[in-house]
Amino acid sequence: MRADSFDKLCQQVTTLKQHAEQFDKAKLFAKNRYMQAQPSLFDRGVFTTKSMKLVDYVLEIEDEVNSLPPLERRHAHNYALERIGNQVQAVFNVIKSTPIWEKENKSTYKPRNKPVSKSLPYQQAVKQIMQPAHELYDELKQNHEFERRLVLMVEECKLRMQNMGPVKAKAINLEILALHARLGRCRKAISATEEKIQIVEKQQLR
Incomplete structure (x- = not known):
């Protein structure tokens, strides 16, 4: 401030x-x-x-x-x-x-x-x-929570693969790839929100 x-x-x-x-x-x-x-x-x-x-x-x-x-x-x-x-x-x-x-x-x-x-x-x-900083921080917090959940889901899938045969392991691997795609979109959203926050904070410093 x-x-x-x-x-x-x-x-x-x-x-x-x-x-x-x-x-x-x-x-x-x-x-x-x-x-x-x-x-x-x-x-x-x-x-x-x-x-x-x-x-x-x-x-x-x-x-x-x-x-x-x-x-x-x-x-x-x-x-x-x-x-x-x-x-x-x-x-x-x-x-x-x-x-x-x-x-x-x-x-x-x-x-x-x-x-x-x-x-x-x-x-x-x-x-x-x-305003609107607190709304952006709420959005950022929500996105970080989505990221945390997706990372946990990936780790769970990797653990399941360890005791699976080749066919089932392949299916789980496809699931992991889909999760990584969602994780990538989530991290892009986090970066976009962080950029918005930086713009707002720079405006507040003027």
Whole structure:
């Protein structure tokens, strides 16, 4: 990620933190027994933090942003960005639900700032970074899984050939050739996807 993009993301997370602090000050869960009984606002798969304060989760996002792997480690870098994007969306969803909680708890809290927009800048920043890179990485991951399965199938066929007669061995050999053809097409698809990823990453560095 470019330095200016990183600075912009940090600024947007700071804005998210301000909204989270306003949400916490409103104490919208105070009169809801169900929410008070919960150990955490979010699933452990999204956050490691366990808290009923929204700002605590934004602090975890800040830590994730500050420890973002370098761009050279592109797989780890994009995985971390995807995680940050999911975390931002999760916090935003809670903030977006503020009017619902205000109505249910009959709160008199009125935010000083304008209501949170449905399309916040930090959401746009994350989407600009992730799209279409994360889709290409999903495609690459799927292709690598196909490659792994085909390699295993080839190895299994070779093991079967060791105890077969000439006729059956010939049939298995034809099966191996067909698998190798599929493996070749799969590896071409992997190379094509990797080239697309390189183009996207070069565009992000501009």
